[in-house]
Amino acid sequence: MENKPASLSKSRQRVIFNLVSRYWKRLAFAAACMIMVAGANGAMALLVKPVMDDIFIGKNREMLLLIPGLAVLVFLLKGLGSYGSEYFMNYIGEKIIRYFRDSLYEKITDLPIAFIHKEKTGALMSRITNDVNIVKGMVSTAVINVFRDFFSVIAFLGVIFYRDWQLACGAFLVLPLAFYPILVFGRRVRRFSTGSQETMADLNSFLHETFSGAKIIKIFSLESYEKKRFRLKTGELFRLEMKKVVAKALSSPVMEFLGGLGIAFIIWFGGMRVINGTSTPGIFFSFLTAVMMLYDPVKKLSGLNNTIQEGVAAASRIFDILEQEETIQEKINPEMLEGTVFDLEFDRVSFSYGADETPALKDINLRVAPGEVLALVGMSGGGKTSLVNLIPRLYDVSSGRILIGGKDIRDLSIKSLRDTISIVTQEPILFNESVKENIRYGRMDATEEQIVKAAKAAFAHEFILGFPKGYDTVIGELGSRLSGGEKQRICIARALIKDAPVLILDEATSALDSQAEQLVQRALENLMKGRTSFVIAHRLSTIDYASRVILLKNGSIAEQGTHRELMDLKGAYFSLQSMQAGKTAK
Ligand SMILES: Nc1ncnc2c1ncn2[C@@H]1O[C@H](COP(=O)(O)OP(=O)(O)O)[C@@H](O)[C@H]1O
Ligand SMILES: [Mg+2]
Known part of the structure; x- marks a missing residue:
C-alpha cells in the first residue's frame, strides 16, 4: 500500500501556480516572515556563546545587560514572524479551498446528468469536502515547511559550521545515522494510517447502510449477522491502530537513543577540543544548541514529501472533475425557442x-x-x-x-x-425546504396565490394544510410521515406551476393509490389541454x-x-x- 509517487501535468501545475501567484504580495510577505523566523532561530543558537563565554566565564557585566535584551528582541521577532507567516499562508490556503470548492460545485452542477449517475454521490461529495482540504494542506503546509524549516536548517547549519567547522565535519559523519530512522518510521506510520483511514471510511458507509436499512435488518433477523460484520471491521481497525501505535511509540525512543549516540560523540570530540584549548565552552554549547534545534525542522521536512504526495493525489482527483468535458453543450449563438405550443x-x-x-x-x-x-x-x-x-x-x-x-x-x-418543458418523474424528488419553496422550484417568481392554486389542482392543498406549519413546513421535519403519493402530488404541483407547453x-x-390516482388524473388531464404531452x-x-x-x-x-x-x-x-x-x- 506504499504511496505511488503522484505528479501533476504541466497545465495543472500552471493552474495551481496561477492561483497561488494571485496572492504574490501576501506570499512574499509570508516568505519574509519565515526568513525572519529562521534568522531568529539561528540567532538563538548564536547567543549561547556570549552567554557562556562572556557572562559565565568572562563575568562581563555589560554583556549581562546586553544579551538578555538581545534575547527578548530575538524572541519578539520570531513571534511576529511566526504569526505573520501562519496568518498569510493560511489566508492563501483558505482562499484556495474556497476557489476549488466553488469551481467543483459549479462544474458538477453543470455537468450532464450522465456524469453524476456514473460517479458515486459520496465520492463526489468527498471531492468537495475532503480533497480540497488536503490540497490546502499541500499548498500552505508545504510552503511553510519549505521556507521556514528549510531556512531554519540553513541557519542552524550556518551556526554549526561557523562555530566549529572541524567538529561539524565530525558530527556530520555520525548524525545521518540518527536521522535515517525518522524516515523509516515515518513511512511505516503513514502506511498504517492510510490503511486505518480506509477502514474508517468503510466503517462509515457500513453504519450509514445498516442504520438506514434498520427495518430490513429487523424483519429478516439479521442483527447478529450485522453485529458480527461490525465486529470484524472494528477488529481490523484495532489491528491497524495498534501497528501505528507501535511504529510511533518505538520511533521516539529509537530516535532518541541514536541521537544520544550522536550527542555523545559531540561531547567527546567537542569536549576534547575545549580541554585542548582549541575551542571554548561557549563555542561548544552554541554548537550543541544548534544541533539540537536542527532536529525539529529536519523532521518536518522529512514529512513534507508525504504531504505533497497526498496533496498531489487529491489535486489530481479534483482536476479530473474540473477537466471533465461538458458533453452536452450549447451552440455558440443558440436560437431562442419562443411560442406556446410546439x-x-x-x-x-x-x-x-x-x-x-x-x-x-x-x-x-x-x-x-x-x-x-x-x-x-x-x-x-x-x-x-x-x-x-x-x-x-x-x-x-x-x-x-x-x-x-x-x-x-x-x-x-x-x-x-x-x-x-415540464416534467414529473417516477421518483418524487423534494428538497429540504418548505413545501411552499418546493412548489416554487417550478417557477421562482410564483406568488403565494399561484402556489396554493397549483397545490389545489394537484389535490395536495388539503393534506398540506394538515401539516404542522402548513405550506411553511420543511420537508425534512415531516420525515417518513410524507407518503409516496403525497410527495408525488407536491411534485405535480411543482410541474403545474411551471405552466410549460411541453409536458x-x-x-x-405510479406512487399513488387508485383513489388518489383518479384525483390526480383529473388534474393532469386539465393540465395536458393545449400542451404537447408525453405520458408514460x-x-x-x-x-x-x-x-x-x-x-x-x-x-x-x-x-x-x-x-x-x-x-x-x-x-x-x-x-x-x-x-x-x-x-x-x-
Ligand atoms: N443511466 C443508465 N445507464 C445505462 N443504461 C441505462 C440507464 N438508464 C437506463 N438504461 C438502460 O436503457 C434501457 C432502457 O431503459 P429505460 O429507458 O429506463 O426503460 P423504461 O423507462 O421503458 O423502463 C434499459 O436496458 C436500461 O437498462
Ligand atoms: Mg422508466
Whole structure:
C-alpha cells in the first residue's frame, strides 16, 4: 500500500501556480516572515556563546545587560514572524479551498446528468469536502515547511559550521545515522494510517447502510449477522491502530537513543577540543544548541514529501472533475425557442448510454402534433424514460435528431428549451425546504396565490394544510410521515406551476393509490389541454385520454395507433392489456 509517487501535468501545475501567484504580495510577505523566523532561530543558537563565554566565564557585566535584551528582541521577532507567516499562508490556503470548492460545485452542477449517475454521490461529495482540504494542506503546509524549516536548517547549519567547522565535519559523519530512522518510521506510520483511514471510511458507509436499512435488518433477523460484520471491521481497525501505535511509540525512543549516540560523540570530540584549548565552552554549547534545534525542522521536512504526495493525489482527483468535458453543450449563438405550443419530431433517433452498451433506442421516427397527448407504454426497460430524457437534453442523441417547432434542439439555447418543458418523474424528488419553496422550484417568481392554486389542482392543498406549519413546513421535519403519493402530488404541483407547453409525465402517478390516482388524473388531464404531452403510464387504464399510443419494445417502436386500433391488432399491446386486466381481476 506504499504511496505511488503522484505528479501533476504541466497545465495543472500552471493552474495551481496561477492561483497561488494571485496572492504574490501576501506570499512574499509570508516568505519574509519565515526568513525572519529562521534568522531568529539561528540567532538563538548564536547567543549561547556570549552567554557562556562572556557572562559565565568572562563575568562581563555589560554583556549581562546586553544579551538578555538581545534575547527578548530575538524572541519578539520570531513571534511576529511566526504569526505573520501562519496568518498569510493560511489566508492563501483558505482562499484556495474556497476557489476549488466553488469551481467543483459549479462544474458538477453543470455537468450532464450522465456524469453524476456514473460517479458515486459520496465520492463526489468527498471531492468537495475532503480533497480540497488536503490540497490546502499541500499548498500552505508545504510552503511553510519549505521556507521556514528549510531556512531554519540553513541557519542552524550556518551556526554549526561557523562555530566549529572541524567538529561539524565530525558530527556530520555520525548524525545521518540518527536521522535515517525518522524516515523509516515515518513511512511505516503513514502506511498504517492510510490503511486505518480506509477502514474508517468503510466503517462509515457500513453504519450509514445498516442504520438506514434498520427495518430490513429487523424483519429478516439479521442483527447478529450485522453485529458480527461490525465486529470484524472494528477488529481490523484495532489491528491497524495498534501497528501505528507501535511504529510511533518505538520511533521516539529509537530516535532518541541514536541521537544520544550522536550527542555523545559531540561531547567527546567537542569536549576534547575545549580541554585542548582549541575551542571554548561557549563555542561548544552554541554548537550543541544548534544541533539540537536542527532536529525539529529536519523532521518536518522529512514529512513534507508525504504531504505533497497526498496533496498531489487529491489535486489530481479534483482536476479530473474540473477537466471533465461538458458533453452536452450549447451552440455558440443558440436560437431562442419562443411560442406556446410546439410540435415535436424524432427523426431517425438512436441512443445508447455508452459506447459499449446496447442501444436503449433504435431508429425512432415519431411526429407529435402540437397539443397532442401521446402515451408511451411497454415493458420496463423498453426505453420509455430514455426517450423522454432526450427531449430536454438530459442526454444527447447518439444519431439522428430531435426537432421542436421545426428546430433541432441542439441549435437552441438550453435554457429556453428546458423552459418549455415540464416534467414529473417516477421518483418524487423534494428538497429540504418548505413545501411552499418546493412548489416554487417550478417557477421562482410564483406568488403565494399561484402556489396554493397549483397545490389545489394537484389535490395536495388539503393534506398540506394538515401539516404542522402548513405550506411553511420543511420537508425534512415531516420525515417518513410524507407518503409516496403525497410527495408525488407536491411534485405535480411543482410541474403545474411551471405552466410549460411541453409536458412529460414519467409514471407520474405510479406512487399513488387508485383513489388518489383518479384525483390526480383529473388534474393532469386539465393540465395536458393545449400542451404537447408525453405520458408514460404504468397502468394502462390511465391512458384513455391519449390520442395515440406508442408501444416501445427493446428500444424500438413496436406498435402505434389509438387504443382501439392497437386492441384490434391483437399484438403486444393487446397482451399487455390482458395481462394487467388478468392481474386486477385476481
Ligand atoms: N443511466 C443508465 N445507464 C445505462 N443504461 C441505462 C440507464 N438508464 C437506463 N438504461 C438502460 O436503457 C434501457 C432502457 O431503459 P429505460 O429507458 O429506463 O426503460 P423504461 O423507462 O421503458 O423502463 C434499459 O436496458 C436500461 O437498462
Ligand atoms: Mg422508466
